[in-house]
Amino acid sequence: METELLGEYSLDEIKKGFTEKDECYTCLLCGAHFLKGEIYRFEGKFYEDSKAITLHIKQEHDSVQNFLLNIKANHMGISELQLQLLNFFANGLTDKEIAEHLGVSGSTIRNHRYKLRERERQNKLFLALMESLENDRRVHSKINFEGEVEVVSEKEKKRILEQYMTHSGTLKSYPRFETSRRIILEEILNHFSIGEPYREEEIKDILSGICEDYKFLKDELMAYDYLDRTEKGAIYWVRNYKSAK
Numbered sequence: 001m002e003t004e005l006l007g008e009y010s011l012d013e014i015k016k017g018f019t020e021k022d023e024c025y026t027c028l029l030c031g032a033h034f035l036k037g038e039i040y041r042f043e044g045k046f047y048e049d050s051k052a053i054t055l056h057i058k059q060e061h062d063s064v065q066n067f068l069l070n071i072k073a074n075h076m077g078i079s080e081l082q083l084q085l086l087n088f089f090a091n092g093l094t095d096k097e098i099a100e101h102l103g104v105s106g107s108t109i110r111n112h113r114y115k116l117r118e119r120e121r122q123n124k125l126f127l128a129l130m131e132s133l134e135n136d137r138r139v140h141s142k143i144n145f146e147g148e149v150e151v152v153s154e155k156e157k158k159r160i161l162e163q164y165m166t167h168s169g170t171l172k173s174y175p176r177f178e179t180s181r182r183i184i185l186e187e188i189l190n191h192f193s194i195g196e197p198y199r200e201e202e203i204k205d206i207l208s209g210i211c212e213d214y215k216f217l218k219d220e221l222m223a224y225d226y227l228d229r230t231e232k233g234a235i236y237w238v239r240n241y242k243s244a245k
Contacts, residue, residue: 006075008200009234017057017064019234022197025053026234029061065090078119085112157183171211185226188217192238203236 006014006028013019018027025034034040040052047055061067068076069090073083088098095109102109152160160183164172175181191206192198198206207214221227229236 013234015064016054017061017067018053021199021234025049027053027056027060029057029064029067032056032060082112082116085109085116089113152179152183160184161187169210171217174216181220182224185221185224188221189226189238194238196237198236199234200236 009019009028013028017029018025024036026032027034034049034053034056036049038049038052039046040049040055041047042052042055042059057064069083069087073080076083078086085098088101093101095106095113099106099109160175160180164175164180164184165187166172171184175184188207188210191210203218204214207217211217218227222229226239227236228239
């Protein structure tokens, strides 16, 4: 599984190292699947699905913490030095031992510890703000969408599609107005099946062929209530918007 996709899952899922779907558990660190209802063997003993996934992570990856400590620093938005320090902290080295290893003073290491703690506090506030903005955006977009009553002719739909999309189905630009956006988004939905479950990777594969910024399209589809997902964010599906017309 691509490391970049880890950020698409909830904090709880990342800490556990796996996501739960209706039919299976999936390891976020390597993509291994454990079907629900199956029994798996580890070191001569047999375990049910939910226990097996945790044993798999321990056996194959040591721990989620160990996996995260070995990914690229820029995937977490930190410097290589900060990641190196986190590895030292995880291995239980004292500030003095780290300072000697790096050839710096103990106060320098303490200063780095403080900066990492401060970053943690700042990130909590940032996450709270982003979640609040996302919730507000969904509410306002839903209100705008539900308030849209304009009926567009087939001729006008064709004109809008030709203006904003190529013949091959890629997006040339994104409309400013709600009516045009709805037409473009519903055209994009033709690549999906209503009610069918989709994983994040599948959403990415489909939308990346339409626009390089697939996350933007995914957010728009969700903002207009075309696309929904499970509470834990592991599975997406297209709402039956056609029956509501």
